[in-house]
Amino acid sequence: MKVGIICYPSYGGSGVVATELGRQLAARGHFVHFISYDVPFKLNTYEANVTFHEVDVPSYPLFAYPPYLLALANKVVEVSRRYSLDILHAHYAIPHATCGFLARELLGGRLKVVTTLHGTDVTLLGSNPSFSDIIRFSIERSDGVTAVSEDLARVTRELFGIRSHIEVIYNFVDADKFRRLEVEELRRQICGPETRVLVHISNFRPVKRPVAVIDIFHAVQQELPAVLLLVGDGPEMARVQQRVDELGIAQHVKFLGKQEEVVEILSLSDLMLLPSTQESFGLVALEAMACQVPVIASRVGGLPEVVVNGRAGFLYSPEDLEGMAQGAISILSDPALREEMGLHARAIAVEKFSADEQVARYERYYRHVLENEVQA
Ligand code: GMT
Numbered sequence: 001m002k003v004g005i006i007c008y009p010s011y012g013g014s015g016v017v018a019t020e021l022g023r024q025l026a027a028r029g030h031f032v033h034f035i036s037y038d039v040p041f042k043l044n045t046y047e048a049n050v051t052f053h054e055v056d057v058p059s060y061p062l063f064a065y066p067p068y069l070l071a072l073a074n075k076v077v078e079v080s081r082r083y084s085l086d087i088l089h090a091h092y093a094i095p096h097a098t099c100g101f102l103a104r105e106l107l108g109g110r111l112k113v114v115t116t117l118h119g120t121d122v123t124l125l126g127s128n129p130s131f132s133d134i135i136r137f138s139i140e141r142s143d144g145v146t147a148v149s150e151d152l153a154r155v156t157r158e159l160f161g162i163r164s165h166i167e168v169i170y171n172f173v174d175a176d177k178f179r180r181l182e183v184e185e186l187r188r189q190i191c192g193p194e195t196r197v198l199v200h201i202s203n204f205r206p207v208k209r210p211v212a213v214i215d216i217f218h219a220v221q222q223e224l225p226a227v228l229l230l231v232g233d234g235p236e237m238a239r240v241q242q243r244v245d246e247l248g249i250a251q252h253v254k255f256l257g258k259q260e261e262v263v264e265i266l267s268l269s270d271l272m273l274l275p276s277t278q279e280s281f282g283l284v285a286l287e288a289m290a291c292q293v294p295v296i297a298s299r300v301g302g303l304p305e306v307v308v309n310g311r312a313g314f315l316y317s318p319e320d321l322e323g324m325a326q327g328a329i330s331i332l333s334d335p336a337l338r339e340e341m342g343l344h345a346r347a348i349a350v351e352k353f354s355a356d357e358q359v360a361r362y363e364r365y366y367r368h369v370l371e372n373e374v375q376a
Pocket of ligand 1: 282
């Protein structure tokens with residue numbers, strides 16, 4: 001198949017999933033065309049069967065806001081004509097599903113559009129009156145719609161009253177790449193043998209609650225020798241730094257900034273903290289699990305489908321920071337429990353969320369859409 005993929009190229013789960021899906025499809029012999037304003041950050045090397053097409057938005061004195069959607073749709077049409085795309089896979093509803101609709105109209109219907117909903121496109125933007133109608137319209141006009149968890153499919157149906165089928169295809173992890181590495185030497189450089197290593201990886205948006213991460217860590221660190229690795233950057237970073245200073249724990253918190261590769265960091269880690277207010281799936285939790293890192297997380301959205309409570313970590317209501325700290329302490333103070341949970345977490349990642357299985361499901365779904373077999 002010839003597949004166009006439109007996604008956000010910067011840091012963020014939807015871009016990571018879209019890029020990894022494209023690479024896996026290309027490895028299976030499909031021709032994949034990424035179309036975006038920049039090269040997706042995980043697409044950092046030559047890949048057979050993969051082409052990137054950059055969208056340029058011309059500046060013009062009348063454009064207070066550059067019309068990216070229009071330039072993107074125009075580029076999709078151009079690429080589709082040149083390479084005879086079969087499928088356009090839009091990751092994230094805004095503006096990509098809308099772009100799919102526009103491009104298909106411009107091509108007189110000669111393109112099938114599959115939209116994958118990733119979470120905040122529905123849960124945050126979907127309830128914003130500035131976008132809700134266009135999101136509903138774009139979802140309803142897609143030829144096929146997938147969601148990354150059962151919970152997200154349910155929320156989408158409830159929020160928009162959508163009655164057509166939404167196919168749930170879970171996010172996935174390359175379990176050969178995401179595996180626990182031997183990093184004892186590196187770990188020795190970071191902390192002493194008794195020190196526990198906690199990690200939080202995100203884009204530091206309010207929905208991730210990185211300030212709560214600091215509070216949970218502080219409670220843990222009062223009971224056990226511990227360090228916290230913070231990976232990523234974003235709008236909450238200044239508040240995070242302020243909280244670290246207020247609590248006087250700067251020497252225990254390491255700011256690592258944005259990192260392209262996190263397998264080594266996860267391999268150093270004993271526990272991940274993810275106290276988000278909302279999480280449609282929690283890709284970063286799955287990556288941690290694949291590296292045998294148990295997860296303490298909020299019982300929200302799709303997280304219970306990923307972090308199996310009591311096996312891969314513990315889930316709490318998002319307000320229950322005290323519970324999260326106690327859960328972290330119980331895992332970190334019992335090496336056998338930590339090890340056992342790590343192994344369970346890896347087993348769940350491999351058995352339920354393997355790239356092979358989920359990518360094959362996307363392939364099957366594309367074929368259904370191409371054959372017009374999408375259930376109404
Ligand atoms: O989590 C983010 O801030 C980024 C966002 C995105 O769209 O890139 O992530 C969403 O999509 C990811 C990939 O499907 C999911 O793993 C995340 O759970 C989801 N984030 C939220 O629902 C908050």
